[in-house]
Amino acid sequence: MAVRLPELPLMHPIKGVEVGTCSAGIKTPGRKDLVIFKLSENSSVAGVFTRNAFCAAPVQIARAHLANGPRYLLINTGNANAGTGPSGHTDALACCEALAREAGVEVGQVLPFSTGVIGEPLPVQRIIPALPAALAALREAGWPEAASGIMTTDTLPKGASLAFDVDGVTYRITGISKGAGMIKPDMATMLGFVATDAAVAPEVLQQLLSIVSNRSFNRITIDGDTSTNDSCILMASGAAGNPPLERAEGALYEALLEALTRVFQQLAQAIVRDGEGATKFVTVRVEQAATAQEALDVAYTIAHSPLVKTALFASDPNWGRVLAAVGRAGLENLDVSRIQIWLDEVQIVTDGGRSSSYRESDGQRVMDQEEILIRVDLGRGNACEQIWTTDLSHEYVRINAEYRS
Amino acid sequence: MAVRLPELPLMHPIKGVEVGTCSAGIKTPGRKDLVIFKLSENSSVAGVFTRNAFCAAPVQIARAHLANGPRYLLINTGNANAGTGPSGHTDALACCEALAREAGVEVGQVLPFSTGVIGEPLPVQRIIPALPAALAALREAGWPEAASGIMTTDTLPKGASLAFDVDGVTYRITGISKGAGMIKPDMATMLGFVATDAAVAPEVLQQLLSIVSNRSFNRITIDGDTSTNDSCILMASGAAGNPPLERAEGALYEALLEALTRVFQQLAQAIVRDGEGATKFVTVRVEQAATAQEALDVAYTIAHSPLVKTALFASDPNWGRVLAAVGRAGLENLDVSRIQIWLDEVQIVTDGGRSSSYRESDGQRVMDQEEILIRVDLGRGNACEQIWTTDLSHEYVRINAEYRS
Missing domain, CATH: 3.60.70.12 (L-amino peptidase D-ALA esterase/amidase)
Structure with missing residues (x-):
């Protein structure tokens, strides 16, 4: 795998x-x-x-x-x-x-x-x-x-x-x-x-x-x-x-x-x-952050969310979980109405709410891919950071429940 | 479950x-x-x-x-x-x-x-x-x-x-x-x-x-x-x-x-x-912390570690994963040689290293229980906090890969 x-x-x-x-x-x-x-x-x-x-x-x-x-x-x-x-x-x-x-x-x-x-x-x-x-x-x-x-x-x-x-x-x-x-x-x-x-x-x-x-x-x-x-x-x-x-x-x-x-x-x-149990290779890019650190905070909160990771495993375009992760990343005075989120080129969140143009079939098409870009625009500055991560699968649990690391 | x-x-x-x-x-x-x-x-x-x-x-x-x-x-x-x-x-x-x-x-x-x-x-x-x-x-x-x-x-x-x-x-x-x-x-x-x-x-x-x-x-x-x-x-x-x-x-x-x-x-x-997929009820207690916040930081780092959680699911007394989680909790100037860790009453870490008295069978006995206390003594103050959490099981992944939350 x-x-x-x-x-x-x-x-x-x-x-x-x-x-x-x-x-x-x-x-x-x-x-x-x-x-x-x-x-x-x-x-x-x-x-x-x-x-x-x-x-x-x-x-x-x-x-x-x-x-x-x-x-x-x-x-x-x-x-x-x-x-x-x-x-x-x-x-x-x-x-x-x-x-x-x-x-x-x-x-x-x-x-x-x-x-x-x-x-x-x-x-x-x-x-x-x-x-x-x-x-x-x-x-x-x-x-x-x-x-x-x-x-x-x-x-x-x-x-x-x-x-x-x-x-x-x-x-x-x-x-x-x-x-x-x-x-x-x-x-x-x-x-x-x-x-x-x-x-x-x-x-x-x-x-x-x-x-x-x-x-x-x-x-x-x-x-x-x-x-x-x-x-x-x-x-x-x-x-x-x-x-x-x-x-x-x-x-x-x-x-x-x-x-x-x-x-x-x-x-x-x-x-x-080659991540344990990985079935997806995911890039999380956070743009227009006030500082590099807050871009990383948001990116890692998304990348570490078990709910985002299991949705990725399921190829489920569950954008609400991405949005919830952004919201709990601990940013001061975050104006959610300035936030845009994309899965690859498909915009799922516009100005903090579900994009009116968004169709589930478009999100599904991206999530079915093996390589996915989650892109978040915070609309509060010029810093940009990207990180790479995986999904959370049954295989991850199996490996780590069996292997003594 | x-x-x-x-x-x-x-x-x-x-x-x-x-x-x-x-x-x-x-x-x-x-x-x-x-x-x-x-x-x-x-x-x-x-x-x-x-x-x-x-x-x-x-x-x-x-x-x-x-x-x-x-x-x-x-x-x-x-x-x-x-x-x-x-x-x-x-x-x-x-x-x-x-x-x-x-x-x-x-x-x-x-x-x-x-x-x-x-x-x-x-x-x-x-x-x-x-x-x-x-x-x-x-x-x-x-x-x-x-x-x-x-x-x-x-x-x-x-x-x-x-x-x-x-x-x-x-x-x-x-x-x-x-x-x-x-x-x-x-x-x-x-x-x-x-x-x-x-x-x-x-x-x-x-x-x-x-x-x-x-x-x-x-x-x-x-x-x-x-x-x-x-x-x-x-x-x-x-x-x-x-x-x-x-x-x-x-x-x-x-x-x-x-x-x-x-x-x-x-x-x-x-x-x-009733946590999704939970098979263990785990109390994480951090004692002798300098502040309540750092006690919580350590406790949550342990409780959120996928490796600790999968070890709990496997009933594996993998104390190295608990120790690694304490080490990455972000505490300033942490003197690891003052740290003690117990699983229930079984001491697994003494002064930052594996307890000489520790026997795997004792750790195994605790980990086989449905309810487990992970207790960490940081040796740097008087603050104490405890939190409650679960393990990470196949069932958690199944539920969250199938349910649209």
């Missing part, structure tokens, strides 16, 4: 970035569940992490190690190492130390990431013995295997990749992501790893990551549940040979921003398309 | 308050769907209403008419008259006018209430001809029929009733409520009507209603969707003959407050017990 989720595209290798995947038997024997990224010296690395106060031990360590010139990323699925207290911290560090020893780097140059069940001890005794196999698997063409290696309840691997030219130099960007439930990222998705061969100074890279995260992973929601382990890493190897991008301006900066936005949006939307 | 929802208790008639129910054929031919309350002269009436910006036409009218010495309440199910624009207002007023004419009172003394489908025109042509039958049915013992007459997706009628003595005078309180979905009241439930024969000045009655609403209807949530039609009315006929209660103090005030709290909590909890 996934809504028009594309197959993994051609994944351009990124020079200076090697990826290795192996099986450590963390949760399911034989499953590929351990991924290592190796970065060439002088790479830049930026990261954004969950704002959940209960952030997992690996998130705390990865955030702390980000400034040390990271050389390795160590990712496991099958166990989130979250809610595991001080021993979770010790366990994550033990894995980093073992990898640093094998690879000949400092422990502070290893960033750990975990995803899977919350609240169970990390099986260090299964991860450490598997490290040599993951290191042996390292290669620049290793992205597709890694896309599968970081999956949990995902039904398909998720990747995006493109190349673009600036001033006669070809640059490449490749990334993978995972996540299908507990998705309402707050700074990042469950896990996303994106690399480019452009040379970019760390502070510019961090700035780019913040901007494109806010256009992608921070604009999706499946169930409103912000995970304890959200992490997104952007790496720049510099292998393309350009003079390092030191400032947030110029042709390369603009091209990189646009290309990264495309890759990040593809990765983020892939998570929504 | 309903979690230990008690049958309608003995409903004490309230002297000075008559209730009439009839069938107007609003949505389903033959169903009792129209209820009228008649109040004796000099009754006091207090009301609280939804804060949804798209509040329905009848809500706007009822709120405006509250100050006019209301004599009649006119309630229909099957149609919410919400999102109906100016014609919705005209339609609601037309029904009030027709009733006022029949009954010989002013139109401003009639309070209208509607519940049911949003966004369809109110069938005035079916309501007005049914008014004489509802008036003919008026009687002080009419409460049980009215409890059924205001239902929508409710599986059972909901009522509460009690008597208490102060200074040798016996007072009675009787009330009914309805609601099962689109339930996260913000000032009131979908619909609640409660009457007492005590004589209470209007401003004291309004104050009592605010207090007890905040202990009951404003502390429940099923799906987080605040309705456009939430209304709760408290009536005091004065037929008990006491000197009118003019101040918020004294033995009668205290007794009334306590008795109203009991009735209101029973009515509010009945809505949760």
Whole structure:
């Protein structure tokens, strides 16, 4: 079950970035569940992490190690190492130390990431013995295997990749992501790893990551549940040979921003398309809001409403539920008589009431689609935001009543 | 499907308050769907209403008419008259006018209430001809029929009733409520009507209603969707003959407050017990919060989490999902190492991590129950709040994918 989720595209290798995947038997024997990224010296690395106060031990360590010139990323699925207290911290560090020893780097140059069940001890005794196999698997063409290696309840691997030219130099960007439930990222998705061969100074890279995260992973929601382990890493190897991008301006900066936005949006939307039990891919766009924040408040209230989500599942053009969600979004002094709402191009609410031109058959035609745009015009300003979400189906309940996340 | 929802208790008639129910054929031919309350002269009436910006036409009218010495309440199910624009207002007023004419009172003394489908025109042509039958049915013992007459997706009628003595005078309180979905009241439930024969000045009655609403209807949530039609009315006929209660103090005030709290909590909890698809009745209590608001923020984040709700449905002691919900509730400077969490008396989180004493079998025993207490101690103040909610089941999705609310 996934809504028009594309197959993994051609994944351009990124020079200076090697990826290795192996099986450590963390949760399911034989499953590929351990991924290592190796970065060439002088790479830049930026990261954004969950704002959940209960952030997992690996998130705390990865955030702390980000400034040390990271050389390795160590990712496991099958166990989130979250809610595991001080021993979770010790366990994550033990894995980093073992990898640093094998690879000949400092422990502070290893960033750990975990995803899977919350609240169970990390099986260090299964991860450490598997490290040599993951290191042996390292290669620049290793992205597709890694896309599968970081999956949990995902039904398909998720990747995006493109190349673009600036001033006669070809640059490449490749990334993978995972996540299908507990998705309402707050700074990042469950896990996303994106690399480019452009040379970019760390502070510019961090700035780019913040901007494109806010256009992608921070604009999706499946169930409103912000995970304890959200992490997104952007790496720049510099292998393309350009003079390092030191400032947030110029042709390369603009091209990189646009290309990264495309890759990040593809990765983020892939998570929504593969949302647990998803049968619809829904864009919620709120226009003419007074501020970006109130546009987001309205968009998320619609996207999180169980009644809107079940109507989407039923392909029911139940516009009253959308209207009720807008009304409870908490906006001060909302003049409902200025509100317009559309399903795709079909206007359902005009000046706060049912559109006189609206015919149920038109609404039904849109709702029968797999991809739907809900567009709300608040008529009170110039801010506009859009987010992506899914419906709420029987399958969502089944998955989450059966899976221990 | 309903979690230990008690049958309608003995409903004490309230002297000075008559209730009439009839069938107007609003949505389903033959169903009792129209209820009228008649109040004796000099009754006091207090009301609280939804804060949804798209509040329905009848809500706007009822709120405006509250100050006019209301004599009649006119309630229909099957149609919410919400999102109906100016014609919705005209339609609601037309029904009030027709009733006022029949009954010989002013139109401003009639309070209208509607519940049911949003966004369809109110069938005035079916309501007005049914008014004489509802008036003919008026009687002080009419409460049980009215409890059924205001239902929508409710599986059972909901009522509460009690008597208490102060200074040798016996007072009675009787009330009914309805609601099962689109339930996260913000000032009131979908619909609640409660009457007492005590004589209470209007401003004291309004104050009592605010207090007890905040202990009951404003502390429940099923799906987080605040309705456009939430209304709760408290009536005091004065037929008990006491000197009118003019101040918020004294033995009668205290007794009334306590008795109203009991009735209101029973009515509010009945809505949760009858929540759409509910298989669990869950109390979420947050203790040692810095403020009441942050206690509520944490409690509602837990209660609205689809992952917590599906774990409750599955009877899965998945404490990691509760912990993740606490972590994303948006509290400033939350020190997770001070947090304790219990399922009933079983401590699952100690100082922010899994309790060393916790055994899965203990958690399982609690989760297998139909009634569960999730208790969170934030360790940062003295505020405490509790709310009541349900799980998220297949049946919730089925009902809301099929019913046009």
